[in-house]
Amino acid sequence: xxxxxxxxxxxxxxxxxxxxxxxxxxxxxxxxxxxxxxxxxxxxxxxxxxxxxxxxxxxxxxxxxxxxxxxxxxxxxxxxxxxxxxxxxxxxxxxxxxxxxxxxxxxxxxxxxxxxxxxxxxxxxxxxxxxxxxxxxxxxxxxxxxxxxxxxxxxxxxxxxxxxxxxxxxxxxxxxxxxxxxxxxxxxxxxxxxxxxxxxxxxxxxxxxxxxxxxxxxxxxxxxxxxxxxxxxxxxxxxxxxxxxxxxxxxxxxxxxxxxxxxxxxxxxxxxxxxxxxxxxxxxxxxxxxxxxxxxxxxxxxxxxxxxxxxxxxxxxxxxxxxxxxxxxxxxxxxxxxxxxxxxxxxxxxxxxxxxxxxxxxxxxxxxxxxxxxxxxxxxxxxxxxxxxxxxxxxxxxxxxxxxxxxxxxxxxxxxxxxxxxxxxxx
Amino acid sequence: xxxxxxxxxxxxxxxxxxxxxxxxxxxxxxxxxxxxxxxxxxxxxxxxxxxxxxxxxxxxxxxxxxxxxxxxxxxxxxxxxxxxxxxxxxxxxxxxxxxxxxxxxxxxxxxxxxxxxxxxxxxxxxxxxxxxxxxxxxxxxxxxxxxxxxxxxxxxxxxxxxxxxxxxxxxxxxxxxxxxxxxxxxxxxxxxxxxxxxxxxxxxxxxxxxxxxxxxxxxxxxxxxxxxxxxxxxxxxxxxxxxxxxxxxxxxx
Ligand SMILES: Nc1ncnc2c1ncn2[C@@H]1O[C@H](COP(=O)(O)OP(=O)(O)O)[C@@H](O)[C@H]1O
Ligand SMILES: [Mg+2]
Numbered sequence: 001x002x003x004x005x006x007x008x009x010x011x012x013x014x015x016x017x018x019x020x021x022x023x024x025x026x027x028x029x030x031x032x033x034x035x036x037x038x039x040x041x042x043x044x045x046x047x048x049x050x051x052x053x054x055x056x057x058x059x060x061x062x063x064x065x066x067x068x069x070x071x072x073x074x075x076x077x078x079x080x081x082x083x084x085x086x087x088x089x090x091x092x093x094x095x096x097x098x099x100x101x102x103x104x105x106x107x108x109x110x111x112x113x114x115x116x117x118x119x120x121x122x123x124x125x126x127x128x129x130x131x132x133x134x135x136x137x138x139x140x141x142x143x144x145x146x147x148x149x150x151x152x153x154x155x156x157x158x159x160x161x162x163x164x165x166x167x168x169x170x171x172x173x174x175x176x177x178x179x180x181x182x183x184x185x186x187x188x189x190x191x192x193x194x195x196x197x198x199x200x201x202x203x204x205x206x207x208x209x210x211x212x213x214x215x216x217x218x219x220x221x222x223x224x225x226x227x228x229x230x231x232x233x234x235x236x237x238x239x240x241x242x243x244x245x246x247x248x249x250x251x252x253x254x255x256x257x258x259x260x261x262x263x264x265x266x267x268x269x270x271x272x273x274x275x276x277x278x279x280x281x282x283x284x285x286x287x288x289x290x291x292x293x294x295x296x297x298x299x300x301x302x303x304x305x306x307x308x309x310x311x312x313x314x315x316x317x318x319x320x321x322x323x324x325x326x327x328x329x330x331x332x333x334x335x336x337x338x339x340x341x342x343x344x345x346x347x348x349x350x351x352x353x354x355x356x357x358x359x360x361x362x363x364x365x366x367x368x369x370x371x372x373x374x375x376x377x378x379x380x381x382x383x384x385x386x387x388x389x390x391x392x393x394x395x396x397x398x399x400x401x402x403x404x405x406x407x408x409x410x411x412x413x414x415x416x417x418x419x420x421x422x423x424x425x426x427x
Numbered sequence: 428x429x430x431x432x433x434x435x436x437x438x439x440x441x442x443x444x445x446x447x448x449x450x451x452x453x454x455x456x457x458x459x460x461x462x463x464x465x466x467x468x469x470x471x472x473x474x475x476x477x478x479x480x481x482x483x484x485x486x487x488x489x490x491x492x493x494x495x496x497x498x499x500x501x502x503x504x505x506x507x508x509x510x511x512x513x514x515x516x517x518x519x520x521x522x523x524x525x526x527x528x529x530x531x532x533x534x535x536x537x538x539x540x541x542x543x544x545x546x547x548x549x550x551x552x553x554x555x556x557x558x559x560x561x562x563x564x565x566x567x568x569x570x571x572x573x574x575x576x577x578x579x580x581x582x583x584x585x586x587x588x589x590x591x592x593x594x595x596x597x598x599x600x601x602x603x604x605x606x607x608x609x610x611x612x613x614x615x616x617x618x619x620x621x622x623x624x625x626x627x628x629x630x631x632x633x634x635x636x637x638x639x640x641x642x643x644x645x646x647x648x649x650x651x652x653x654x655x656x657x658x659x660x661x662x663x664x665x666x667x668x669x670x671x672x673x674x675x676x677x678x679x680x
Contacts, residue, residue: 381483386520389480390534390590391508391541400533404524404573 004050004178005029008057010147011114018117018146021128025143032137041135044324044356045266045295050238055178055210057145058095084424085417087163087196094170095148095179095211107158107191109151113182116151123151126184130216130244130272138240142180142214149182154191156220163194163228163418168211170234172204183215187223187251194226194415199261201234209234213241219251221275226254228418230425232261235290239265249275256413257284258422259294266295266324273300273307273335282311283412287426288321295324298342302335302365309339314409315346316402317353327372328360335365342372347379347405349398403427430457433495433598433629434479440489441478447488448474450654456598461630463640463665466651467673472633473517475651476602479631480514481507494598509541513596515587515620517603522574527586530574531556531593538594559592563619580607581615588619599623600631605639617642637669652676 005026012018034050035042082089090110091098097112104110116123133140154160170177187193199211211233219225233239239262245253257267271280286294300309315323329340346355359372379401387397406426413419434456441449448471456462466472478485479492481504492499495510502510522530535556536546547555557567563585575583584604591599601620605613620643624630632643640648640662648664649656650673657676658664 380520382520383522385482385504386516386522387530387533388504389482389508389514390530391505391537391594392533393505393537394503396533396537397505400525400530401522404522407524 004055004141006057008145012117022144022146025133025140028133028140029137029144035137045293054176056174056176058177058179083165084421087165089165089167092168094174094177095181105161107155108160109153111151113149113151114147126186126216126218130246131214136242138212139214139242142182142212145180146182151184153186154193156188157190160193163196165196168199170201170204170209172207175207177209180212185215185217187219187225189220189223191223196228198230199239200232204234207234208236210238215243217243217245219247219253221248222250224252229257231259231265235263237262242268245271247273247278247280250277252279254281258426260287262292264293266297268297270299273302274304276304276306279308283409284313285406285409286315286323288317289319291320293322297326299328300340302331302338302340305336307335307338311342312409312412313344314406316405317346317355318349320352322354324356326358329370330362331365331368333364336367339369344374346376348376433458435493438490442486442488443474443484448654452655454656456629458627458629461645463632463645463648464651465634465648465668467677468635470651471654472651473602476514476600476633479600480504509538511597513591513594513599515601515604517606519575519583519587521576523576525574527570527572527574535593560589563589563615565589581612584608584616588616591623592619597627598629602633637665640665650676
């Protein structure tokens with residue numbers, strides 16, 4: 001067992017059900033231990049470098065040290081950057097929620113997870129209810145340290161007028177910070193929302209830190225969530241994220257994740273299409289260099305008839321970097337007349353770049369449409385020459401072709417302004 | 428009147444995939460002249476056009492090429508293009524994900540920058556390219572599509588001609604510009620090319636058939652076989668070739 005499981009003083013120690021849940025998390029992690037090369041789910045993306053004792057767990061204590069009683073981080077940082085369009089912005093600095101006043105429309109609840117735990121019994125119906133911690137060691141760890149994060153609920157038939165953006169920034173004031181966040185996101189029947197998550201660093205270029213995120217997302221009947229994420233952690237950082245999504249009848253989950261940072265990153269999306277006409281679109285792009293490993297893992301379970309899923313993933317890998325895609329589509333025996341497609345394609349820019357890809361189809365039902373495809377290759381020399389023969393410099397020509405490679409996956413982002421923002425972050 | 432040479436090829440040898448294709452080629456093209464190079468399939472005509480444009484993979488094993496007095500073989504493909512060399516390709520490449528307008532804007536601005544002209548902003552550029560496009564029957568819709576993807580043969584060649592019109596090269600090579608074109612499309616392309624002819628601009632028209640030369644009339648015709656020029660003459664040579672065929676120029680194998 002690694003040094004990630006430590007004694008930590010967490011808020012809410014007097015709440016028995018919460019403590020019981022944390023204890024379950026501790027046990028589940030202790031039973032599984034850190035994934036190794038033999039752990040099937042982690043065989044391509046080995047969480048090396050995490051076996052050490054020097055990670056500092058984010059707790060209420062160092063909350064105060066870092067952010068003071070007022071809850072504002074005092075360490076040096078640049079101008080706070082907002083998104084280039086209107087949205088409801090919530091910031092976490094080093095995992096610590098910044099208390100900004102949000103004027104949310106009626107029917108929209110956004111509160112710190114601890115507040116929901118202490119004041120709102122409703123959270124019990126969701127917290128820890130969807131994640132299988134016996135098989136997800138990092139989710140178990142996240143459960144052991146349950147405290148930080150958000151409870152977001154969009155009431156029935158409420159349509160959020162602007163995207164809700166959760167901006168996570170890491171500063172250099174703690175070396176080896178280990179931060180666990182749990183977000184519970186509930187869309188009641190007929191609700192609609194756009195959620196943006198971003199993970200960036202500020203003055204922490206050379207810091208080693210570890211963000212371990214679990215999102216539990218519940219999409220009600222005919223509700224729709226568009227979930228966009230941008231991961232650009234510092235180059236020594238580790239980022240592990242699991243979004244566990246349940247979609248009910250006629251509900252829709254659309255996600256797009258752009259990853260380009262961290263030394264080791266996994267963005268994992270597990271979707272359960274539990275009722276008829278539930279739909280999920282899981283798209284991702286990764287752009288990497290240096291020695292990074294970036295992993296995109298998906299697992300879509302079709303559990304009811306006439307469910308639909310579609311995944312498109314594109315990667316650009318340079319330097320000595322390694323891209324990993326593991327995509328699974330599972331179709332349960334009762335899930336007849338379903339459709340599941342998946343496509344992964346990666347562009348290798350150097351001889352030392354690597355891509356590992358594991359598509360998996362598990363089909364137990366009849367009358368389904370399923371397909372998957374995976375390919376990797378280099379820049380097309382003919383295309384490169386064509387551009388250069390028209391006066392375009394070699395570097396510029398390469399960039400044009402790289403941008404073009406991601407064009408079809410970016411085209412899947414329905415919101416023009418979010419798309420433009422993410423495209424601007426991809427160059 | 429003394430003529431200024433634009434392109435001088437001297438005893439050129441070139442190979443591709445370890446095979447010698449061009450063997451001792453000599454050709455001088457002066458400013459304002461139109462030369463046609465005619466030869467049977469597989470003679471090495473496209474190879475010649477790629478060698479001139481600097482396509483990677485074509486190895487020069489002997490000889491010299493001067494372009495505007497410069498050592499062409501030392502220049503990158505983009506430098507050659509910026510100095511005014513342009514190739515209408517026999518098979519223009521499809522580039523999914525890159526809209527025609529985006530591509531053309533990068534290209535035009537790279538060339539303008541080299542000529543110390545201010546770069547065009549998006550609005551100016553779109554206006555400019557639409558006007559030029561209209562003359563060649565290229566719609567605004569076509570300009571938004573990815574480069575050559577799903578284009579018909581005629582559309583591809585019209586897009587090549589549009590690039591010729593907006594890049595204003597001093598030396599254009601047409602590699603089988605008429606292949607796959609019906610007579611109407613051929614006329615559009617030929618008119619577009621003729622519109623760019625001028626006192627200082629030269630053309631190298633590469634073709635298997637004489638047909639194109641009825642529309643783009645050459646000053647000189649060269650017969651290219653076995654890796655070099657075997658006979659040169661005026662435009663009547665093309666006519667002669669149409670009647671006799673290439674057989675007399677191709678060595679028995
Ligand atoms: N990339 C290549 N690899 C191998 N052989 C080639 C390549 N390009 C051309 N060749 C060969 O060189 C010869 C000349 O080709 P090409 O220049 O296309 O002729 P043309 O345009 O006159 O029909 C042909 O025999 C062709 O097969
Ligand atoms: Mg040819």
